[in-house]
Amino acid sequence: MSEQAQFELFAFWRSSAAYRVRVALALKGLSAHEQNIDLDAGEQRSDAFLKISPLGSIPALVQEGHEPLTQSLAILEFLDELQPTPPLLPSDLYGRARVRSIASMCAADTHPMVVPRVKKYLQTAGGFDDTAWRAWQIKWLSTGLAAIEERLAGSSETGIYCHGDHPTMADICLASIVAVTRVFKITVPDIPTIDRIIGVCDQHPAFMKADPKKQAGAPG
Amino acid sequence: MSEQAQFELFAFWRSSAAYRVRVALALKGLSAHEQNIDLDAGEQRSDAFLKISPLGSIPALVQEGHEPLTQSLAILEFLDELQPTPPLLPSDLYGRARVRSIASMCAADTHPMVVPRVKKYLQTAGGFDDTAWRAWQIKWLSTGLAAIEERLAGSSETGIYCHGDHPTMADICLASIVAVTRVFKITVPDIPTIDRIIGVCDQHPAFMKADPKKQAGAPG
Structure with a gap:
């Protein structure tokens, strides 16, 4: 994996869960193009976003050809498996x-x-x-x-x-x-x-x- | 791993999170001795239990010589790594x-x-x-x-x-x-x-x- 990874990250500036994914991407040297979902304006409840994340939760990490990935813990595990270095989990x-x-x-x-x-x-x-x-x-x-x-x-x-x-x-x-x-x-x-x-x-x-x-x- | 695994599972009959660990143990052919924490009686807030699970949450899975394991998702991942068959996660x-x-x-x-x-x-x-x-x-x-x-x-x-x-x-x-x-x-x-x-x-x-x-x- 390298910087070529084509991810779209649906996020909002102050979202705690989106923050987690941002840190993990940075630790792994991966990048994502961010799509802003304005939680204050209720954009997470739009029909378009609910198709990506049925709970209306951010973040969602989208990669062409794959179902959108939601839930920060699942995304952290995914990124750690995709790009194992540096590891986000200890070895034991x-x-x-x-x-x-x-x-x-x-x-x-x-x-x-x-x-x-x-x-x-x-x-x-x-x-x-x-x-x-x-x-x-x-x-x-x-x-x-x-x-x-x-x-x-x-x-x-x-x-x-x-x-x-x-x-x-x-x-x-x-x-x-x-x-x-x-x-x-x-x-x-x-x-x-x-x-x-x-x-x-x-x-x-x-x-x-x-x-x-x-x-x-x-x-x- | 086998039935010899010596686990103590702190749980309560109706706890949703304890249920998850019970199913995983059964799928893996592992067993645990259950310790009842009566949530209705507030036993999760006792000093003794807070030493095991500082949030007062159940389940806690305890194995001699190791820190207590808490949080059902973490315990499911642990059991899946400890005893990989049958897997609780797909291969891809x-x-x-x-x-x-x-x-x-x-x-x-x-x-x-x-x-x-x-x-x-x-x-x-x-x-x-x-x-x-x-x-x-x-x-x-x-x-x-x-x-x-x-x-x-x-x-x-x-x-x-x-x-x-x-x-x-x-x-x-x-x-x-x-x-x-x-x-x-x-x-x-x-x-x-x-x-x-x-x-x-x-x-x-x-x-x-x-x-x-x-x-x-x-x-x-």
Whole structure:
């Protein structure tokens, strides 16, 4: 695989899940042409996009001749198999399980709580005002990060990154949650291990390139 | 690997995520000793269990000498690597991405919405009564299943199961969501492809063995 890979990535500047794919593409030296799906304008619910991603979720990674790939965890695994170097998973069985578990704690148990479709439901059927929505965001982002802090701080497998000294899917997903907290100006206290690891990610070119603020469509 | 594998599985009879691990263990011919974590009694928030699973989520798969494994998707991948036969993923790159995407649509974007910690928050801070909670359950289970139906019905890769003619992670996760709808007596209409596939799963010994109604602690 090389830069010739012809991918279209359906994404939005601040999307946490699209951020994950951007980091992975950059780590692998792959590139994709981005198609903007404006979540604030509801473009994810257009008929055209629902044909690509029936849940209306981004990212979707499209390659000619293949069904669209959706779901960030599945796309990370796909990119890691397509272009194995540098690896996004450790080489040992238990290490891979640990990294995938941390990735899921972010991508499965934390992020889905704060996506636009949930906001929309809570602010209509659920009767949430802006204050209640913000409390909801803080609740689930804090709960997820506190649990990950516990896992990371208590393990000898934690290194410069979440698992050893190279970035893995765990760092990609963790940084994607921290990116959400930054976009929404939410400060989660008492997560020193996470703060330290994110400090390292912040200096890594692949993570820097994926920064929401640097994407097309981001507020100036 | 063989039946000698010494696993402890922290689970609860109706847990959708624990169901996934039960099916995978059965498909692989592996066994685990179950430890009951009574979600209704709040045992997932005990100090002892939070040491195993810092998010208080089940399942956790514990093997002596190793960190506890949490998160069902990570555990499914682990079991598939530990005991590769029969495989839970197809042999081709794009097929694996498709199966993992369907699995994530269930385990990441649908199920986390309806777990006990979300119910607790909505019924306290969120002001939801029983009717609002049931509407919430129906909303997210229906949304997820409708999107998966769309994906399955529109693809030539769909076979007897979600992907071809053998059960994969996609079927395990899909059946785990349908199992939730059955426990809560929620009927999701207009999902004929899913209904057909679940009809096949219902006849498969590994899925039958994992049936929530058959687990210790299930109501009589």
